[in-house]
Amino acid sequence: MIFERITLHNFQRYRGENSIEFPAPGKASSIILVLAPNNSGKTTILYALRFLFYGHLAGYDRETAWNLATDLCRSTTPLGEDIEVWVEARVSIGGEPPITLRRSLQTRQISAGRWKTEGPFLFHKKTDRPNEKFQVDADGSLQTQIDAAVPQELFSWFYFAGEPAEGKMSHGNSRALVEPLKKAIQLRRWTDAIHTASAVHTSLKAKLQKEAKNHGEYANLLNKKDLVSRSKSDVVSGLATVQREIQDLQRSYSDIDGECLRTSKKAEESQKLFQRLKDQELKRDRAAGTLDQANAEISSLISKSAGMPLLAPVLPAIEKRLEALRKANLLPADISKGFIERLLRASNCVCGRVHDHGAKEHLEAYLKKTLATHTNNDLVNLANALEGGQDSRVISLIARYPGDLSRQLGKKSDAIRALADSKAAIEELTPQVKASSIEEFNKLVRRREEISREFRAKEKSRDELEGRLRTQEDSLKTINADLAKARPKRGAEEASKLENAIAIAERLVANLRKGQQQFQDAVYELLQERLRQHFDSTVTGGNRAKLDRDTLLPVIVDPADNIVKNPGGGEMQVLSIAFVAGLAELRTKINADLKKAGLAGRLLGEQSFVLDSPFTSADHNYMRAIADFLPNKAPQLLVLLAKQNWPDTVREALEPHIASAYGVTLHTSADAHDASSFEFQIGKKSVSLRKELRAGETAYTTFEKIF
Amino acid sequence: MAAIRVPSNATDLLPFCQRDEHARPDACFETYAHMLAIAACLGYRLASGPASRSCQSFLKTPGPIDLGIFRSQGLFSQLLIISMMCHPDNDAALDEANLVRSIEDLAEAGLEEMCMALTSKGASSFPEVLAGWIAEGPPTGI
Numbered sequence: 001m002i003f004e005r006i007t008l009h010n011f012q013r014y015r016g017e018n019s020i021e022f023p024a025p026g027k028a029s030s031i032i033l034v035l036a037p038n039n040s041g042k043t044t045i046l047y048a049l050r051f052l053f054y055g056h057l058a059g060y061d062r063e064t065a066w067n068l069a070t071d072l073c074r075s076t077t078p079l080g081e082d083i084e085v086w087v088e089a090r091v092s093i094g095g096e097p098p099i100t101l102r103r104s105l106q107t108r109q110i111s112a113g114r115w116k117t118e119g120p121f122l123f124h125k126k127t128d129r130p131n132e133k134f135q136v137d138a139d140g141s142l143q144t145q146i147d148a149a150v151p152q153e154l155f156s157w158f159y160f161a162g163e164p165a166e167g168k169m170s171h172g173n174s175r176a177l178v179e180p181l182k183k184a185i186q187l188r189r190w191t192d193a194i195h196t197a198s199a200v201h202t203s204l205k206a207k208l209q210k211e212a213k214n215h216g217e218y219a220n221l222l223n224k225k226d227l228v229s230r231s232k233s234d235v236v237s238g239l240a241t242v243q244r245e246i247q248d249l250q251r252s253y254s255d256i257d258g259e260c261l262r263t264s265k266k267a268e269e270s271q272k273l274f275q276r277l278k279d280q281e282l283k284r285d286r287a288a289g290t291l292d293q294a295n296a297e298i299s300s301l302i303s304k305s306a307g308m309p310l311l312a313p314v315l316p317a318i319e320k321r322l323e324a325l326r327k328a329n330l331l332p333a334d335i336s337k338g339f340i341e342r343l344l345r346a347s348n349c350v351c352g353r354v355h356d357h358g359a360k361e362h363l364e365a366y367l368k369k370t371l372a373t374h375t376n377n378d379l380v381n382l383a384n385a386l387e388g389g390q391d392s393r394v395i396s397l398i399a400r401y402p403g404d405l406s407r408q409l410g411k412k413s414d415a416i417r418a419l420a421d422s423k424a425a426i427e428e429l430t431p432q433v434k435a436s437s438i439e440e441f442n443k444l445v446r447r448r449e450e451i452s453r454e455f456r457a458k459e460k461s462r463d464e465l466e467g468r469l470r471t472q473e474d475s476l477k478t479i480n481a482d483l484a485k486a487r488p489k490r491g492a493e494e495a496s497k498l499e500n501a502i503a504i505a506e507r508l509v510a511n512l513r514k515g516q517q518q519f520q521d522a523v524y525e526l527l528q529e530r531l532r533q534h535f536d537s538t539v540t541g542g543n544r545a546k547l548d549r550d551t552l553l554p555v556i557v558d559p560a561d562n563i564v565k566n567p568g569g570g571e572m573q574v575l576s577i578a579f580v581a582g583l584a585e586l587r588t589k590i591n592a593d594l595k596k597a598g599l600a601g602r603l604l605g606e607q608s609f610v611l612d613s614p615f616t617s618a619d620h621n622y623m624r625a626i627a628d629f630l631p632n633k634a635p636q637l638l639v640l641l642a643k644q645n646w647p648d649t650v651r652e653a654l655e656p657h658i659a660s661a662y663g664v665t666l667h668t669s670a671d672a673h674d675a676s677s678f679e680f681q682i683g684k685k686s687v688s689l690r691k692e693l694r695a696g697e698t699a700y701t702t703f704e705k706i707f
Numbered sequence: 708m709a710a711i712r713v714p715s716n717a718t719d720l721l722p723f724c725q726r727d728e729h730a731r732p733d734a735c736f737e738t739y740a741h742m743l744a745i746a747a748c749l750g751y752r753l754a755s756g757p758a759s760r761s762c763q764s765f766l767k768t769p770g771p772i773d774l775g776i777f778r779s780q781g782l783f784s785q786l787l788i789i790s791m792m793c794h795p796d797n798d799a800a801l802d803e804a805n806l807v808r809s810i811e812d813l814a815e816a817g818l819e820e821m822c823m824a825l826t827s828k829g830a831s832s833f834p835e836v837l838a839g840w841i842a843e844g845p846p847t848g849i
Contacts, residue, residue, distance in 0.1 A: 295733055295834065295835075296733075298735070298834050298835060298838045299733050299734060299735035299834050300735075301838065301841075302735040302736070302745070302834060302837055302838055302841060303725075303735055303736055303737040303741050305745075305841050306741060306744050306745060306748075306781070306782055306785060307744050307745035307746075307747070307748030307749065307785055307841070308748065308784075308785055309841050309842070310745075310748040310749055310751070310752040310840070310841060310844070310845070311748055311751065311752070311785060311788050311789070313752075314751075314788060314792050315788070317792065318788050318791055318792070321791055321797070325797070375801045378778075378783060378787055378801075379787070379801070381783070381784070382784050382787050382788070385784050394784060401841065401842075402841065402842040402843070403842075405838045405839075405841055405842040406842045406843070408838070409835065409838055409839060409842065412835065
């Protein structure tokens with residue numbers, strides 16, 4: 001569907017005739033830009049195209065279709081007078097010469113609040129000359145042509161607001177798109193053909209079985225043949241699937257291998273970073289070990305010191321006390337307290353001399369100072385512990401443990417510092433290592449090994465299936481030979497004919513299946529190639545686009561081939577646009593091939609795109625990336641942008657590719673709260689897309705060519 | 708034989724005794740007797756003489772520790788030195804009842820200082836603080 005012109009007449013907000021002219025396709029500048037203030041009628045262009053193609057719009061029926069007429073017309077047209085609402089396009093469908101299409105309705109107010117509407121009707125004419133009259137599409141052939149070119153369920157793939165296919169591709173609803181997609185690439189036709197051929201095959205088999213019903217051996221052989229044939233068909237289909245899977249794994253392996261090579265160069269630098277991290281981790285572990293050791297040593301030394309170092313200052317005084325006891329001959333006690341008491345009780349001394357008064361006084365004085373035996377022992381022990389200078393037990397406790405404890409405390413403090421330093425270094429290095437390619441490289445290598453394992457497993461399955469297929473083919477040969485012998489003599493010719501017909505039908509089904517698969521594979525290869533070409537060159541950061549072989553829908557994968565569910569920025573936007581652009585190119589190619597083969601005529605042609613606010617869900621960087629990506633992705637591109645989607649970066653990227661630009665001008669009497677939101681920069685000039693009306697006048701919208 | 712009771716304020720420090728049921732991995736007192744001896748030494752060092760107050764409250768578990776245990780663990784010298792420093796008269800110093808009383812009172816003072824360190828520096832730093840006091844002397848004292 002390629003446009004030369006689109007015209008809106010009294011359609012929704014657009015008063016009178018408003019046209020957008022398109023340059024001939026193939027020119028370098030393929031973009032038609034429409035700039036519009038917010039809520040001025042930008043998206044109305046999409047509604048107008050849907051109305052033109054299909055004659056209806058969501059929210060409008062026969063009763064409410066009068067609402068499609070511009071407010072201003074409805075408020076100013078006298079009661080009973082017709083208002084003509086139409087959308088017209090000069091368009092080429094399926095590569096055929098252009099025609100003029102018009103979808104139009106007439107509506108008139110028959111009484112206050114009551115309207116009568118006729119239409120909408122589809123008209124056409126060959127030329128764009130005013131004197132040529134429109135013909136009504138009475139037999140619906142034109143409508144069929146439009147439906148074939150842009151099926152309704154695919155409209156939003158090519159003419160969309162925000163994202164193609166109503167954003168379903170990026171919201172996990174892709175499955176709902178599979179059928180429309182298969183229809184779009186004519187894959188459904190294969191399925192229909194297979195159904196028809198299968199039905200013929202089944203009916204022929206039923207007929208032969210009826211013929212063979214009275215011939216036991218022959219009927220058994222036919223059943224056996226049917227069973228083996230069905231089993232063979234499953235094996236063939238399984239083999240095709242395994243072969244495709246092997247092909248996909250080879251592709252994935254090759255992609256990842258390439259990534260590995262690219263990453264390994266960066267990985268060398270990362271390796272150094274990784275080694276530094278490992279060194280710091282070793283230092284940390286050593287410091288932690290030293291710390292544990294110092295803590296254990298400190299605890300042990302505290303216990304061993306038994307607090308004696310705390311008493312060091314009082315030891316001289318104690319030594320003095322002990323010395324005094326020694327001088328008084330009380331320490332160590334030469335004579336015990338009990339012995340003196342016995343002496344005092346006796347009248348004579350041990351030497352026989354009688355105790356005189358003086359002797360008794362001396363003994364009594366000594367008795368007062370004598371110590372109990374155990375106390376004496378304790379003091380003797382203490383004196384012994386203190387004696388011997390540096391070698392004494394107490395002195396060694398006092399001399400040794402404070403020094404040992406100080407050393408261990410110093411060691412602990414050094415270990416804590418080393419631990420803190422290494423932890424800080426690790427904290428700094430860890431994110432660098434994570435961000436570096438070493439992790440990425442290791443991940444890729446692991447993935448490559450996984451794929452290699454899967455590949456070997458698939459090869460094994462393929463070999464097994466091939467073996468089974470050979471056995472089944474041998475078995476069929478034998479059954480066929482037996483069938484020829486067992487064929488009943490009566491009606492043999494008819495049975496033989498039926499057997500041949502069944503064999504032909506079987507081959508047809510098998511060939512159609514094979515053809516369908518080959519077609520789907522070819523579509524897959526082409527679409528995949530285009531998708532990657534468009535996506536991979538636009539997106540930064542290593543993610544790639546990939547096509548699901550079964551659904552033919554796109555996904556984004558990371559360098560290790562894992563699906564990325566929520567890519568950031570605007571990658572999904574790029575993917576969707578890249579996919580529909582690739583799809584449009586593919587449709588054109590399929591059409592050309594079918595035409596060349598003489599199989600079809602005006603099925604599909606080159607595809608125009610209308611993109612309304614394509615940057616909506618993209619960040620600033622991706623807005624620019626998408627703007628750089630858009631030019632030359634379709635023979636015709638109509639881009640509708642509001643102020644917020646027209647920053648300088650987008651303008652710089654798109655302006656060199658713009659063939660012409662239109663402004664959607666809002667005619668209004670309402671206060672402009674922010675006049676700057678109506679000011680647009682295009683080329684070197686600034687244009688205002690707001691025109692003041694007198695108070696009370698009804699607002700409306702027009703197109704103005706601004707570039 | 709006379710025995711030394713464990714002052715009540717030792718509760719929080721019991722896990723620092725290796726023999727305690729809930730001993731910590733960094734326990735720094737081999738036995739309860741070691742804890743008391745070290746606490747008494749610290750208490751004496753801080754008071755520079757007899758304790759300023761008499762200990763009134765004691766733990767039931769662990770129970771009183773016989774002086775013989777201190778003797779057998781090589782801890783009696785400390786107790787004797789402290790008692791002699793608290794009592795200028797030898798008879799008084801060497802009287803076991805006096806010795807026990809002096810040690811209990813000073814141990815309570817030492818344990819109080821240890822508990823304060825435990826609260827302010829945290830349990831994991833306690834051995835380090837105590838080691839510092841033993842190596843370089845407590846922050847206040849003689």
